[in-house]
Amino acid sequence: MTARYEPRHSKVHDWAAVRLLVVAVLFALAGLTLWARAFQVQILMGEELAARAKRQHMAAESVSGPRGRIFDRQGRVLAKSVQCSSVFARPMEVQDPARTARELGRVLGVSARDIETRLAARRPFVWLARQVADRDAAAVSALALPGVGTMQEFKRLYPSGHLAGQLLGFTGLDGVGLEGLERALEDTLAGRSDKTVVQRDASGRRLLDGDEPSRASVRGGDVRLTIDADIQAMAEQAVGSAVTAYNAKAGMGLVVHVPSGDILAWAIHPFFNPNIYSSYRPDAWRNRIALDALEPGSTFKPFVLAAALQEGIVRPDSVYFCENGRFTMPGAVIRDTHDYADLPVTHILRYSSNIGMAKIGLEMGARTMHGYLSRLGFGQRTGLPLAGEAKGILRNPGAWQRVDLANVAFGQGVAVTALQMGQAYLCLARGGVTGSLRLLATDEPPHARAERVFSPEVAGQILSMMRDVVQADGTGTRARIEGMTVAGKTGTAQKASPTGGYGNDHVGSFAALLPGENPEFLVLVIVDEPHPQHYGGVVAAPAVREIALQSLAYMGRLPEPAVQVRSAFAEGGLTDEDVRRLVDAIGAGIDSPAVALQAGEAVPNVVGMSLRRAVELLAGGGAVPEVRGSGLVVRRQSPDPGKPWPGTGNRCVLWLDATADRS
Secondary structure, rough: OOOOEEEEEEEEHHHHEEEHHHHHHHHHHHHHHHHHHHHHHHHHHHHHHHHHHHHEEEEEEEEEEEOOEEEEEOOOOEEEEEEEEEEEEEHHHHHOHHHHHHHHHHOOOOOEEEEEHHHHHHOOOOEEEEOOOHHHHHHHHHHEEEEEEEEEEEEEEEOOOOOOOHHOOOEEEOOOOEHHHHOOOOOHHOEEEEEEEEEEEOOOOEEOOOOOOOHHHHHHOOEEEOOOHHHHHHHHHHHHHHHHHHHOOEEEEEEEEOOOOEEEEEEOOOOOOHHHHHHHHHHHHHHHHHOOOOHHHHHHHHHHHHHHHOOOOOOOOOOEEEEEEEEEEOOOEOOOOOOOEEEHHHHHHHHHHHHHHHHHHHHHHHHHHHHHHHHHHOOOOOOOOOOOOOOOOOOOOOOOOOOHHHHHHHHOOOOOOOHHHHHHHHHHHHHEOOOOOEEOOOOHHHHHOEOOOOOOOHHHHHHHHHHHHOOOOOOOOHEEOOOOOEEEEEEHHHHHOOOOOEEEEEEEEEEEOOOOOOOOOOEEEEEEEEOOOOOOHHHHHHHHHHHHHHHHHHHHOOOOOHHHHHHOOOOOOOOOHHHHHHHHHHHHHOOOHHHHHOOOHOOOOOOOHHHHHHHHHHHHHOOOOOOOOOOEEEEEEEOOOOOOOOOOOOOOOEEEEHOOOOO
16 A cells, blocks of 8 residues: 655645735735825825925015115215114023023123013013114024024114204104104105015025015115204204203204205204103103294284285384383283383384284284284194194184284284294295295295285385394394394293293294395294393394304305405495405404404494494494493494594493484
8 A cells, every 4th residue: 555645834835825915915904004094195185284384384474674764955864774683582482481581681781580570471472672782682692592582673773863853753662653753754764564485494494585575675765854964963052052051941943945945954952862762751852843832922023013014004114102111901011121102113123012013913903913824824733744743822813802912913822833933934034925844855845835925015124124123223133144134033922820821931032034135044043941031132142143154154155254344334434454454354363343343453433323233343342332321323432433442541432312213
């Protein structure tokens, strides 16, 4: 019987097949799972996941540009923005708040407790220090503190310090204008924001993108002012000196180019440096020229008198009895500084008689006077780009009593800003035609909104009277400039008391037009609460003269020395040799023809001059005269004209003639 052979490993082969089958099934299941997941991810969840990826790698950022620059009329920068760094934190990413606060406090020089308090706020972002120095920002970056970083911002810088500080104003830490032109021109100056999409890598670092907006495309608009930085500095110095010399509360100065209406200087004292605005009290920010409405006093008289002349109510030679200095009417007693009797209209303005102006105002009537004052711009804003400009106070004429009418005629009972006064004097300077003041060089010229208020004849008559205020024996002699006629008007107004009525504080002011015949420049200075002196001719007129002299010299417009001498001694009968000698003296460093005359040892002819002018000339040469007789006009003098100046022990005598006072 033959034995049958069977392989011993047949069972092994059976298990191998099973294992292969199991593996194949597992791979099939895995493949199906992957395909299912792929189907889910790409088909069912594709859009959602694509959006997530885009959010992680692509981000929209807002890019803000710097504010526009502010220039003066010559293109000099008055305000600009510079890049700086600010320190921030993401509190939820800070690992050790106490240590972080200590390190930052040491570097930034701030309270560690304050920083720790900010880090304790469970917010995604907090500022720790704004606009720090580059050195401090670099030190913060070197610390490499988790959750702390630096960010680039723009800081506003005013290169000229306090120059035109109240006019320019300032911006806050976020670059938004808060005061002055920075606030009024916010829409123009503010940097624009633009959103751009940037790509980041897996670590969150930003990748450069060529489509990023340029800084120029988001920069704010530039502004060019009519202000001249040099004339502005001269005006600020003169106004500051007047405020200091007379212990005043504040001072204001305005310089205007008459043909264009351009404001060349806008000076306010006390000064204000917008670079460090937080170190000042809010009162120092105040743009007084546009915001302070004060009673103008006698600088208001030329406008009322011009209205009376235009209406034919008075003529230049009309005579008014000025009540010997005291005029009683129902509800008021009006006083003059001197006991004037009969005064012609020309002298009423020259000597600034309140009583004479009150009588003229009473004849004119409330509605007529109010109409002219309104057309000159009083009681209205000027329209310049200024935040919060005051309208002043010019009440409805229907509410005026007779005493109100009399008071307004000499500058009481009405409140005006320095800006309104400048605009009104611009009308007189331009021959009776109104004109708009300009502060922005891009504004339309003033003649575009011109209106004739006074005839050229009336404007000329007022200018003639204003010249007498300065050039004759009026109240503004301290504003004289050798070789150039100056037309001007002084003002001294009592300030209202908080308890009612008028107190002991005053406002002294002076307005000047140069040259006096065909004005090209207007200079206005107001000194608030000066003491012990408070008259405008004393506290403000010298400041106007100083501003005018420096500005004219800067522009090359001062008269030649020979013209100065002949103008100063027009009535002295000087020969050509006298003029040559005095010009040489001025060239040697003597800045006054009167003093130069003393250097040349020649006495001027003062016969026929007013007493005030004669004393001024002689005193300027070093000889204080003895006055004999009564009156205001010199009839005779000793020594005679052309004689040597009196030596020690000799006298200089002037005899007066009362009969010549009314000439």
